Amino acid sequence: KQEVTQIPAALSVPEGENLVLNCSFTDSAIYNLQWFRQDPGKGLTSLLLIQSSQREQTSGRLNASLDKSSGRSTLYIAASQPGDSATYLCAVWYMNRDDKIIFGKGTRLHILP
Amino acid sequence: NAGVTQTPKFRVLKTGQSMTLLCAQDMNHEYMYWYRQDPGMGLRLIHYSVGEGTTAKGEVPDGYNVSRLKKQNFLLGLESAAPSQTSVYFCASSYPWDRENTEAFFGQGTRLTVV
Numbered sequence: 001k002q003e004v005t006q007i008p009a010a011l012s013v014p015e016g017e018n019l020v021l022n023c024s025f026t027d028s029a030i031y032n033l034q035w036f037r038q039d040p041g042k043g044l045t046s047l048l049l050i051q052s053s054q055r056e057q058t059s060g061r062l063n064a065s066l067d068k069s070s071g072r073s074t075l076y077i078a079a080s081q082p083g084d085s086a087t088y089l090c091a092v093w094y095m096n097r098d099d100k101i102i103f104g105k106g107t108r109l110h111i112l113p
Numbered sequence: 114n115a116g117v118t119q120t121p122k123f124r125v126l127k128t129g130q131s132m133t134l135l136c137a138q139d140m141n142h143e144y145m146y147w148y149r150q151d152p153g154m155g156l157r158l159i160h161y162s163v164g165e166g167t168t169a170k171g172e173v174p175d176g177y178n179v180s181r182l183k184k185q186n187f188l189l190g191l192e193s194a195a196p197s198q199t200s201v202y203f204c205a206s207s208y209p210w211d212r213e214n215t216e217a218f219f220g221q222g223t224r225l226t227v228v
Contacts (some may be wrong), residue, residue, distance in 0.1 A: 017223060031210045043203065043221040049214065089156070091217065093210050101146070101210075101217060105155035 004092050006104035014112045015082060021075040021107045028068040031093035034056045035064050035075050038106070046087075048075070052111030080111045115139050119220035120194075124142040125228045126129050126194045134223050136204030144207045145187035146217070149180060149200040156203065162187055163209070194227045201225070 005024045013019050018065040023033070032051050036044040048057045048064040056065040063076040073079065077084055120135045133188040136145065148171075158171030163182040176198060178190045187206075191198060216225040 032215060036219075041224075044205075046182040046216055046218065049216040051214065093215075095210075101158070103148075103156040105153070 003112045004090055004102045004104040006088075006090055006107050008107060009108070010106065010108040012112060013112040015080060017070070017080050018076065018078050019080055019109075021090075021109070022089050023073040023075070023092075023103075023104055025071045025073075025092045025094075027094055027096070028071060029084060029095040031095055033064075033066055033073050035062075035073075036089040036091065037090060040086075044089065075109065076107075082111045082113050085109055085111045117206055117218050117220040118162045118202055119202075119223050121223060122221065123224050124226070126191075126225065128196060128227060131190070131192050132194065132225075133191075134202055134204075135148050136187045136189070136206075137218060138139065138142070138185055138187075138204075138206040138218070140173060140206060140218065141184070142206035142218075145166075145181065145210055146205045146207075146222060147172065147177075147187065147189045148203045148205065148224075151200050159202075160197045199225060 003026050007022045030052050033051045035047040037047050038044050050057050050066040066073045073099040087106040087108045089106045092102050117138045143164050147159040148156045149157050154222045159172045159177050160171050160179040164169045165184045168179045180188045202223045207217045208215045
């Protein structure tokens with residue numbers, strides 16, 4: 001079964017620390033991998049999209065990497081801020097599956113002031 | 114610059130009532146999706162559409178129907194609401210999956226409570 005797993009489910013870190021969120025997927029045949037942010041009671045905001053031919057993408061303090069062979073992606077957040085507190089979701093666009101986009105259950109991030 | 118718009122944002126239904134959720138996108142995307150989000154379950158795909166006039170079942174389609182009569186609109190219907198359908202519903206849209214730089218755009222969600 002094609003799945004997406006995010007570890008850890010929750011994370012609390014002091015402000016200013018660098019941190020890494022993990023996403024693993026079960027099949028290397030993917031189109032894209034997309035990281036989202038979701039604030040409580042809100043919709044999903046796209047952070048970074050990595051195409052299957054790419055190894056990483058960067059936006060400001062965020063860097064996402066992709067290793068298809070090992071079925072892993074990481075989201076690196078530099079110099080964390082309280083405003084980064086949110087749930088981060090990983091979504092994988094599988095090639096060989098009808099509904100294509102599979103989500104992980106997310107990592108709830110809390111940055112301590 | 115609306116993107117994906119969902120209507121309504123909140124709704125309370127009684128068991129057995131029916132309703133339709135509307136999703137509209139202004140990005141000329143071919144693909145549209147309906148997800149539900151529940152605590153501990155993550156986002157699960159209900160139905161999706163790869164073009165006007167086409168729909169397909171996702172992971173949790175039972176109790177829901179959809180229609181895509183116009184490219185920009187994707188409707189989700191509940192014929193006879195049940196408490197188990199209490200959830201937050203998200204609509205999304207995208208270009209075809211194999212197009213370069215395709216990404217999914219999401220609406221702000223509809224919070225539905227069935228009592």
